[in-house]
Amino acid sequence: MNARVAVLVFPGTNSEDETLRLLRAFDLDADLVHWSRAHTLPAYGAYVLPGGFAYEDRIRAGAIAAHDPMMDHVIAGARSGKLVLGICNGAQIVLEAGLVPGTGAERTPTAAFTKNAPIPKFICKHVYVKLAIAPDRCAITAALPEGALIPAWAAHGEGRLAATDEHLDEIARGGHMAFVYAHEDGSTAPSATPNGSALGCAALTNIEGNVLAIMPHVERDAWNFNHPDRRAGTAMLAPSGGSLLFKSFAQAVRRL
């Protein structure tokens, strides 16, 4: 039997429904788990943290949610090899919990997704992200082709990776940078990065490769009707490019 997937809902989460829908589209046995049901989490084999504004992004996006009792189970699960996928606010929470890049102590992050630059405001923009590690470096990306280019929507006010030079160096050398922002043609100029993120970073993985924290919402370019450049002859209700990451995640869940 496949592992079950929990989609965590913190107070302030807002992207749980579309996340759940896409997981189920890949035949995963997935449930929403609300904060008052944290005790049910150990029964799940994989955790997905969706987007939103958990705990109103007080202090810094993800900072409070990283201390929610639900995260005790997620941190323990990650240590035992369960899969953890954080998207947007979920990525911020995963990072604040210290799960990625995972080079520091628990809940002592060595990097943060913080205020966008140069304009320190929310931005909603269609983007592409490019796989910047060997696919099997991270279990969740293992079924993607080398250098996979995936469409997504950036929709965040705090998506800029920031860390000390030393920690950025650690991220680069340790192969933690799973995805970088790219243009539609796959080129990776700084102009492709919507938020001033260090190294053009869009996603981080941990040392073991079982945790992925990605800022742009791949699940919002999940169906052809979501995709801006709808080419004639494509069925609107068929999956589009953003779903590929979820498809790869589903395969990783089946391998558990």
Place this chain on the structure above:
Amino acid sequence: MRTLGSLPIAGCSDGEIRRLAQQHGLALRADELRTIADTLGRDPTVVEAHAFDAQWSEHCSYKSSRHHLKKLPTTGESVIIGPGEDSGVVALGEHNGERYGIVVAHESHNHPSQVVPFEGAATGIGGIVRDVLCMGAEIIAVADPLRFGRIDDTGSHQRYVAQSAVDGISAYGNAIGVPNIAGDLYFDERFDDNCLVNVVSLGLVKEPEIIHSHAPHDAAGWSIVLVGKATDPSGFGGASFSSVTLDAADEAANKGAVQVPDPFLKNVIIRASYRVFAYLRERGCTVGFKDLGAGGIMGCSAEICSAGGFGADIDLDRVNVAIPGLRPEVIAVGETQERLIWVLPPGVVDDVLRIYNDEFTLPLIAHNARAVVIGTVTEAKRYVLHHGGERVMDVDIDFLTGSIRDELPFVHKASTVTESGAQALGERAGDLMNVFVDVLSHRDVCSREPLYQRYDSVVRGRTVMPRSQGVAGVLAPIDDSVLAVALAVAGNPRYGKIDAHHAARHAVSFACAQVVAAGAAPVGLTDCLNFGNPRNTDHYSEFVAAVEGLAHAAHGLHLPFVSGNVSLYNESSSGTAVPASAIVSCIGTMRNVEGVITPGLKRAGSELFRIGTGGSHVGGTVVADLFGIDAALAPIDEGRERNDNAFLLAAIDRGLVRAARALGDGGLLAALAQMAFASPHFPNVGAVVTLASPVALFNEYGGYLVETDDARRLRDLAAEFEAGITSVGRTTPSPTIVLADGTEASLDHLYRSWRAPLVEVYG
């Protein structure tokens, strides 16, 4: 009955009553207070006076507008619920044997946004989504028609309003996770003292699962349950505040009347309410659910009970409050945000309280937030409030909520301007390419992206066409269904300044046209009427003329108004009113999302056609503004527009249309440029324009610009429909637009002229 703290009306002169009203912060007139005392047969208590003050305000009672609004058509095949409840509902279509409806509500939050723009605009979004939620619907979209003053002076209040209101809309809408898919933005000096922040929201509901804004027929003895934020002193006097003109001297009181937004709590209340909907469906329960807006607990509970033919008995001591010692009138009519009221049968009350308070832990989300039983629906049609063990209000509920009416004088007057302006434009326009660039960088045409990129337009994953791609927003709201809904707004203040009646008709026409250009069939309209003080005959006459214009247009286009709102008193103490602003939204539906049309040019070598002519007038257009031309608005023929709309939808249905855009601000060339900018191949699909007449290139009224690669069949179909189409030019593989006089501009240059102006305002 407590007699202490009554207002001694009996035996007082009008002057004394006015002083008394002022002392208590009441906007009620002396004659109204006298009517209340006479009907009650005694002096009203302070709580009663404040209750009538809210309930009889223009905001709640529509006392000077309701009888005019009756002229609007409100019925039709697509109407599931027309005006009268918190939102209207139009039919979307059937999926898997179930009928779905689109819930729509449209309101203003003008005064609060002028005084405290971030909070004012944020609570505008917060309020409108509650109106949709309480119909039992999933909230699927918001839109924001905005009108601001001059923003050039970086230190001015009006620039601060323009920036901060957008921040508030962004912060609230993004946090609750509702995509912002449509809107528009205009600037004018007559919005310096009164901005307009209108908000529209859509919801999705299965028809049999609609929850009504009234107590069900067997509700006597049922519980009245208040859910949400703890009641505090914020928003006290809000209904009356929006029903008087803004006076700078009252700044402190004005600020106190603005509510405090809490999108974090709202996010949780929305999700908890969805869970309650599912629970009530399982139980097969019919209930009542209503948003708390103007008039707070009193207004909401009185309306939900009286609409069901009942009374209410409420104990204010049971209300969850933020601080102790609040006066009963503050608890009763204060407009603390993020609250709703349920009318529930006894068997389900405990479970509903458990869902809000335990499963979704409201008390842990915000200080003393919760769901709590505050009273009972009564057979006796009295509205009774208790506080501190005493009855502090006891009135006939229909007298409180019933329709009161102010007959105010108005005059019918035709616009004084009759010139078409065509000759003046011909004389003054000069080099067309220069005019083109000036039009693109005009404040009412230039790119809105710096503003709307602050809004999450794609949360919930159902967006088909966000504002970055289209003019109307389009959603595919049902999982695994090809049904789609489109939404667009309109209401041009440059037109409103010239002719309120025709401006209203153009607003209806343009809102519909944007929806049609996306490939959707218009099915319903909403309106928000933003005008000055109704006791000023000129301003009230504009209001009446606009309502008649809306009615005329809706009849002509065979469309119903299903929801709306009136916002009067949009003028400053100096007597300057906003331009006549009948702001309209149009909801369109699409049987198959495969038919969606985006405005971006698709390929080189296509032909470009204009549908409709736009006539010879230029009054109120962007070029008229640029060249200072006083002229009349174009006459409008809704019968012909309806035919043009049917023709375009048929052409789209037959696959003859690659791209389309409704012609609006800036006219044909502005539309063409924006279609080139929106191209997936930008800047590599340009155009050659063969039309030379400045009037044809820059007039704005009605019609479409379409790209086709089958000109012959498009012409044949146009002949079949007897629709007028004109060849405009063709698309090219070069990154330029070439005009009929041979002048050429690079798309890159045009794009920069169009993209730049609002960057320094919105980043």
